[in-house]
Amino acid sequence: MRLRPPPGALAVAAIAAGALLSSAAAAAPPDGEVEGALPSAAPDAALPAPDAEAVSAQPLAPVKPRVELATRPPPLHVEYAQYGVALAAEISLDAGAACPRSGPLYSCILGSGGGLAIRSGYRSPGPWYFGGAYQFTKMDSSNLYRLGIFQQLRAEMRYLPDIGYRAAPYFSAGIGGVIYGNEWGAETGGALIFGGVGVELEVSRRAVLGVSCVYRPVLLAGWKDTANYERATAIAQFVGFELLLEVRTELGRR
Template sequence: MRLRPPPGALAVAAIAAGALLSSTAAAAPPDGDGKVEGTLRSAAPSAPAGSSTAAAADRATDGEPTSTAPEAQDGEAVSAQPLPPVKPRLELATRPPPLHVEYAQYGVALAAEISLDAGAACPRSGPLYSCILGSGGGLAIRSGYRSPGPWYFGGAYQFTKMDSSNLYRLGIFQQLRAEMRYLPDIGYRAAPYFSAGIGGVIYGNEWGAETGGALIFGGVGVELEVSRRAVLGVSCVYRPVLLAGWKDTANYERATAIAQFVGFELLLEVRTELGRR
């Protein structure tokens, strides 16, 4: 006949054994390596329960899928945005300073003299109606000094074969002039200029001097700098000429006259450097 333990004895024995084991663990001192302390620290939570990392760890423990933290997503979005284009610095284009070089400038030009009015030299009625002083063309030769600034000073000799209505076999109109030009610096190879001057003239048959007088002129032009030592240009001037009265080859007396011309030139000039300032 087997004896059964009284009811509740097993429960009481289990409670007593658990209390004995817990008191033994609490009373046991830690070893020299601090294993108990390390065990307790590893068992403790490493982050506050409210942090995102702890929440992610709890969700991973519970089997829930984890997601990227909002802070990381915001950082990635900022880094993914393209940076605004950087505008390059615009350096102001500055022209180099002038060389301040002095030149001797000389050359030739094709010249045309267009008669506007021959004045009293060609009256509009009577036996002297045939005009002895018309338009013509020829050649000009000049030389001068070009300063480091905008000024040119020089002289020119020009001869043109004029239309004399067959009263002269070869009517040659000769001029000797003092000239100046003002050339403002505009920073381009092609530069406009203003010109003016004064001089004397002679006119006659076959290079003769049957009459003479004085002239003044003023005009404009454009000079193209092909190189530092060569220029091309065109000019237009207004030239009134005072001619003394004379007797022509047909023995007609010509009165003192003020003839008016418009002159055109196509010029080629070269430079020789004189020095620097």
């Protein structure tokens, strides 16, 4: 005689098996964790909340103000051809042996005078100027000459330090030759050197005004003047003043 399970026994067995599997899954540790290890604490729970009063009580670091230094723009490295004219004055300090203090040659044939200078040269991008000048001056000859003309041909240089202003001082020096005589004649001649100082005012990038003062000793050879007096070889000394106007033509940039 074959026994049959009572009705509903299969359903009861399935329910029991499902409950057993779910309890086993809940008891198993999650992936990557070791059984018995303590769970890690949350990072936010480990740090205490900042105290607003304590933060406000802390002194703030002083903030240094940002200082903008006023800087001058770099100079333009431009080279020029520089040329112009000048009103010139020659003040005689001592005519030397050309005008003795006594005797028939006491009347001085070489006194002070005024005239015009013409010059041209090269102005470097740096502080240097090199050029040449021709100057003629009508001198006081004590009526021994109708028109005593003192002519100079000079090689010149200037040193102009950059001080950042339109008006700049400079130092000048040079050498040259001279001739002297009546009405543009050449009755005597010689050589000169000079050194001096000046100030140059930059009216624009292409025009300058200036004044200068130089000390100029001149060596003159002996000669016979129009009154048939023999003039001895002399070292005459002058102080020269110039009021100049010069313009520039740009040659290039470096």
